[in-house]
Amino acid sequence: MNSNEQKIDQLRLLAEKFLTEHKVSERDVTSTKLMTLLHELQVYHVELQIQNKELQLAHQALEASQQEYSDLFEYAPVSYFVVNSDGFIKQANLTAVKKFGRERQSLYQMHVAELASPHERDKVFLYHRNLSKVRVPQQLEAWFEAVGTASFYGCMESVAIETGKYERSFRIAVTDITERKNYENRIQSLFQLDQAILSGRSVSDVITVAIDSLVEITPYDYAGVVLFHEQAGEATHYHSTFTKEREFYHDKESLAAFKDLTSLQADDYRTVDKPDFLPEFMVRLYPAHLFVPIIQEDVLKGVIDFGAATIDDFQLDQINVAQQIALELGIAIYQAELAEQVQLYADSLKELVEERTVQLEESQLRESDQRLFAEVMLSMVKQINQSLDLQSVMENMLTTLKRIISYDDAEIVIMEDNQIDMVIHYKEAASPQFEDLIPNVAIDNYPIYAEIKKRGKSILINDVPHSRSPVTRGLSDETYAYLGVPIYADNDILGVINVSRFESGSFSQHDLEHLEAFAEHASVAIKNARLYQKAQELAALEERQRLARDLHDAVSQLIFSLSITSESLVRMVERGQLNKVKELSEIVRASAASVHTEMNMLLLELHPIGLSKIELRDLLTQLVNSILTRYSSLDIQLMVKRLPALPIGPKNAIFRVVQEALNNVVKHARAHHVKIMLWAKEGHIYVLVEDDGEGFNLQTHPQQNGLHIMRERATEIGAEISIESEVGNGTRIHMTFPTAFPRL
Structure with a gap:
């Protein structure tokens, strides 16, 4: 008896029970009512048959759908799990059983975090614990561990489902994305290599990045780079340790050791079992080696060296990847070599600039020092x-x-x-x-x-x-x-x-x-x-000698003349020649006055401080009178207009210049007329001494006749002096200086 028949029998029992509880009295039943009721029962019976048929069809469809779902769940291309709120697996599809290499029953005893690799389990455990706090689907990428097969990188997608009033389960799908992850790593490694190219790093830095990239995107146990230097006959072998703290090395080796590889061309490669040209420890660790050429402008620049346990470990698809890396590396090395040459030139230029800068600074310092000096x-x-x-x-x-x-x-x-x-x-x-x-x-x-x-x-x-x-x-x-x-x-x-x-x-x-x-x-x-x-x-010696001469020429002669005249006066008195006594007495008085004047002039020269007590006009008058006493035939005109008060310096300088000019007149000029003029105008004082004597040639006798003394006197007070003279046309001395007296 199938399930449908069981349901019909149950319905019959329920109907009979209902009739028993609601039994109809026979007296209430008439033939008409009975016929109506029978008709209704027949209709109802037919309806039930139709409904029963529909239910049978619906049940068959539901069973078919359940079978399809079961097949889809079991044979889906991804691993499916149903996990309870504690994280333990309650269901797992056949794909999960195969993917993780475990029996279904053994999976039912595991926590979902145990599916991950040991170093990823904490991450998966925290991921599941957080699922109960949110109601939206969640994702996690991690490394998963399979029994009997290689680990794979998977994407875990989870969603919560309500299984009861207070119960919640989680449906989890795990998809293998290892290939995609490797591709992303490859792209990232190539990007890093491109960045190394664009950043202008050194060749060593570029190769270090390339080795890191090769380790990330290839399954081989070892990767290194060998660069050939034909001109030097050397090869540089770059390699690294594969410990937790990776260290990079580069060793210089003879190019002859790699002669079997120098014939490699583009799109070529070579596998060598236990190569004798590599270090012994390297061959012992990695017996099989794959060499992929690095080509730069059709020239072999070196090789990429991969190490593995056997030759069979080198798969064609991985070799294609290595060749792509080699192509990129060739460009990178070329760019790095250019960058190094540019940097070398820049460093050389910088050193030259610094050297020239130092030289320039030193030159400027010397120049500054010399300027200061x-x-x-x-x-x-x-x-x-x-x-x-x-x-x-x-x-x-x-x-x-x-x-x-x-x-x-x-x-x-x-x-x-x-x-x-x-x-x-x-x-x-x-x-x-x-x-x-x-x-x-x-x-x-x-x-x-x-x-x-x-x-x-x-x-x-x-x-x-x-x-x-x-x-x-x-x-x-x-x-x-x-x-x-x-x-x-x-x-x-x-x-x-x-x-x-x-x-x-x-x-x-x-x-x-x-x-x-x-x-x-x-x-x-x-x-x-x-x-x-x-x-x-x-x-001073010359001045003393001049004073001595003046004493001899003027004062001594006047005193001698006074002495002779006095003796004559005595004899005339004795003889009674009184008519001539008055005349001789006048001569004695005049001679005594001349002696007094000459002595005053000599005292002024010996003691110039006396000049400050006498007006310039009076000094010049005394000087002229002294000259006229000795040279009575000489006509001297002295004209002094109103002058400002003069300090001792300018007063002494004017007096000495006029005195020297008059000395030259009486000694050398043979003049008849002399004009002396002093006046003030517009902040300046002017002095003029002019005679009609014989004159002289200034070109042939520039310093004679005390001219240099007059120039020195003028310089002392900051005055300008001009001396003009021609043979036969006399001499003209003109001196000008400001009344401000800046030099005093």
Whole structure:
């Protein structure tokens, strides 16, 4: 009896039970009602038969659908599992049984995480635990472990299903995506290799990336690269260890060892069992080797070396992948070699630029140093030209020297024969000071000066306390570094400039060169100051001689004349010639007045300070009267217009210029008329001395007749002076200077 018949019998029993409970009384039953009821029962019976037929057809369809589902579940191309909420497998299809190499019953005793490889199980366990928290499908990729077959990389997709009011199960599908994963790894490895090409890495870096790529996308136990260097006759073998911490090596080997591989061409490869040209340890670990050529512009640049247990391990599809990598690697090596050449050129260019930069900086430093030195020299020249006093000149030199050479003590020593004539000492202190020392001692008492004078060369000692040279005797205990340079005047040593520091090693050859150059300029300044000093002494001597002549020519003659006239006056009085006494008395009075004037002029010359107490107009009047006393035939016109108050300097200069001009007139010009004019106009004072004498040739006698004295007087007050003269046309002297008196 099938299931349908059982259901019909159950329905009959239920119907009879219903009739028994609701029994109809016979008196209620009439023939008409009975016929109607019978008809209804017949209709109902037919309906039931039809429904029963439909139910049979539906049941058959359901059984067929269940069989199809069972076949689909069992023979699906993916592994299906039904897992309870604790993660244990309740159902597994036939594909799962085959894929994982386990009996169905053994799978039913496993946790779903045990399907994964040991290192992935924690990840799968956490994945399943999180499934109960979400209701949407979830995915996980992991390595799975199969019994008797290789592990595979799979994608686990899961969805939750309700199996009861409080129960939940999970349907899980595991798809083998190993091939896709390998392809992705291959693409990633090729991408890394391309990145290495584009990044301009070195050949070594590119090959390291390539070996990593080969390890990732090929199943071989070992991968390496051998590059050939034909010109050097060498081969570089790149390889790595396959420990947890991978290390890369590259060894230089003879190219002759790889001669059997040098004939490889594009799209070619060669397998060698136990190659004798590889290291013994490598052959022992990997007996079988596959060599794929690396071609670059139709030239064999090297090979990729794969190692495996047997020759049969090298599959054609993997060889095709290796050839693709070799092609990429050839391009990468070519790019890397170009990059290395460019980098080498760039490094060379950078070194050249840095070298030139250093040279330029040194040149600029030297130029700056030279410019500073030139500025210091110019400053020194300007300063020492402002004064011809030897001591002031030497003090200015030591002050200026501080700008180019750092020192603690400095001296300028002036020598005369074998004696130290003058010493200017400068000491750096809280208040720097100069000391003017004139020892007048023999040079031999100072060995360092005597040595410089003897050798005629500079001396540089950077460690005075440890120097065994006897010349350091006499240097102060504070001196640790010493630098001395001779000062030459023509070919003779005029003196020494020496500087010292209280720290060893303070002076350089550069300092020595600067001090020697400084000494050359200093020698000119010192020589000029000494010449000026001697000229001053000579000028004083000449002035004394001139005063003596003036005393003899003027005052002495006047006194003699006064003496003779006085004697004549006495005799006339004795003779009673009273009519002539008055005339001679007038002559005596005039002569006495002339003597008084001449003596006043001489006193002014001997004591110029007296000029400040007398107006310039009065001074010039006295000068003219003194001249007229001696040269009565000379006509001198003095015109002094209103002048501003003058300091002693300009007043003395004007007086001396006019005095010198009148001296020239009376001594040389043979003039009859002289005009002296002084006036002020628009902030300037003008002086004019003009005569009608014989004149002279300025070209042939530029410095005669005291002209240089007049020019010096004008220069002292910053005045401009012009002297004009022609033979037969007299002389004209014109001087102009501002009333501001900037030089005073």
